[in-house]
Amino acid sequence: MxxxxxxxxxxxxxxxxxxxxxxxxxxxxxxxxxxxxxxxxxxxxxxxxxxxxxxxxxxxxxxxxxxxxxxxxxxxxxxxxxxxxxxxxxxxxxxxxxxxxxxxxxxxxxxxxxxxxxxGFDHEAFARCVAAVSNARRTYTYGLGAGSMVSGFLALHLKRVGFDAEAMMLAGYRLADDLLPLTANDCIVLIAPFHQTTEVEVIVDHAKDVGASVVLVTEALGMSLQNRVDIIIKTPPSISNVVSEHLAPFVFSYVLTMQLASLQKDASLKRNNLFNDLSSRFTGSPDFPSPVFLSDIDDDDSDN
CATH class of the missing domain: 1.10.10.10 (Winged helix-like DNA-binding domain superfamily/Winged helix DNA-binding domain)
Incomplete structure (x- = not known):
């Protein structure tokens, strides 16, 4: 036994x-x-x-x-x-x-x-996902709870390599505001490992109504939503491991971003250089606060 x-x-x-x-x-x-x-x-x-x-x-x-x-x-x-x-x-x-x-x-x-x-990576589904995002007017990303971090990560990095992207961060009836601009030329990347929530249902149904494509990144919802979404990226079971169900979606988001960037290398580098330039105007360098900025903080602290 x-x-x-x-x-x-x-x-x-x-x-x-x-x-x-x-x-x-x-x-x-x-x-x-x-x-x-x-x-x-x-x-x-x-x-x-x-x-x-x-x-x-x-x-x-x-x-x-x-x-x-x-x-x-x-x-x-x-x-x-x-x-x-x-x-x-x-x-x-x-x-x-x-x-x-x-x-x-x-x-x-x-x-x-x-x-x-x-x-177990489905390369054919991934290629279709790359094409859907690449050809979209705008890519919307959505994840509920901790999945919102993956959604935000993906949208942020898509923007930095030259793709129009927006993370939908609201839930409940407030999500309706985020869904209003959705068109047939858009794509939604839906991060939903386990839970088929009302938000997931409404997003999938509304996308179908307007003709937008839906990419579902999931661990457990593939069977229940397979006839209602366009592309399914299946992630491996996480429950038997002491590991977050969002680990694989995070990795997928980075892989997707890099693949898309490789399709338009010059444009992606140009957008990233613009980001670095704008960042440096705030911090003095693309990555670290400038000495002047740090000294300003010290001066403020000394006055208190």
């Missing part, structure tokens, strides 16, 4: 050296697509991996599960935990408390997430 304290990822990684090529293919699919697995049969998983349903069941049992329903139960628990921030925090704290070197664990988990993102 499966040890409930051992996750699928841990079991798969431990078994790696003794798995056959087909078992590794099945294991990788299960690891990267827990949400899809919840609604899939062994036959569907076999079709997705180019194997047989017998191989799927054999692989799952070989990893210590009683069968596909047993594995789905674990995946369902992890999905529910991801969508409950308190439960996710409790899971992470417990994992840290039982580790003698928690920082090393968290750094290793971060590397694992990036490796999984690289290995």
């Amino acid at each position: 499966k040890d409930t304290k051992t996750t699928f990822q841990e079991r798969y990684l431990e078994a790696g050296p003794r798995l056959t090529p087909s078992e590794k293919k099945i294991g990788e699919y299960l690891l990267r697509n827990p949400d899809e697995v919840l609604g899939a049969s062994a036959v569907k998983i076999a079709e997705a991996t180019g194997t047989s349903d017998a191989s799927v069941i054999r692989t799952i049992k070989g990893l210590g599960y009683q069968g596909l329903p047993d594995l789905k139960k674990e995946f369902l628990e992890s999905v529910l935990r991801r969508r409950n921030s308190a439960a996710a925090l409790d899971h992470n704290i417990e994992s840290i408390q039982t580790n003698k070197r928690p920082a090393e664990q968290m750094l290793a988990n971060s590397v694992d997430i990036i490796d999984a993102f690289r290995e």
Whole structure:
């Protein structure tokens, strides 16, 4: 019987050296697509991996599960935990408390997430995303909660390399103001790892109404929104690791920005040089406060 304290990822990684090529293919699919697995049969998983349903069941049992329903139960628990921030925090704290070197664990988990993102990266979807943003009149970005930091990061860096971009930072009915300017020539990059909130629903529906393209960067909403968005960038499962679900979206945002900048190198450098020039007017240099500025602060402090 499966040890409930051992996750699928841990079991798969431990078994790696003794798995056959087909078992590794099945294991990788299960690891990267827990949400899809919840609604899939062994036959569907076999079709997705180019194997047989017998191989799927054999692989799952070989990893210590009683069968596909047993594995789905674990995946369902992890999905529910991801969508409950308190439960996710409790899971992470417990994992840290039982580790003698928690920082090393968290750094290793971060590397694992990036490796999984690289290995499962959908280059065709990425190329379509690059084209959508490149051809857009304006790119709007949106993320709720901590996702707003990723959204702001992406919009900021798109501006700095010469693309018209704006981060929508409001929520609830106030989001309506941000959506008013949206046109058929625009693109929305939606950062939504887990939660299919009202804001996500309204953005997707309104974009469809006006004809704007939508890029969804998500860990768990691919299946539920696949017929309502234009492009899906799937990020790897983060719940079995002590790592933020926003790590992969941050990396994706930087990769997207650099790819877009490479398409118009001269224009991007010109815009960035303009940014540096404007920054220096405030600070005396593009990166650091000038000595005069620092001395002004010291003088002000001495007067108090």
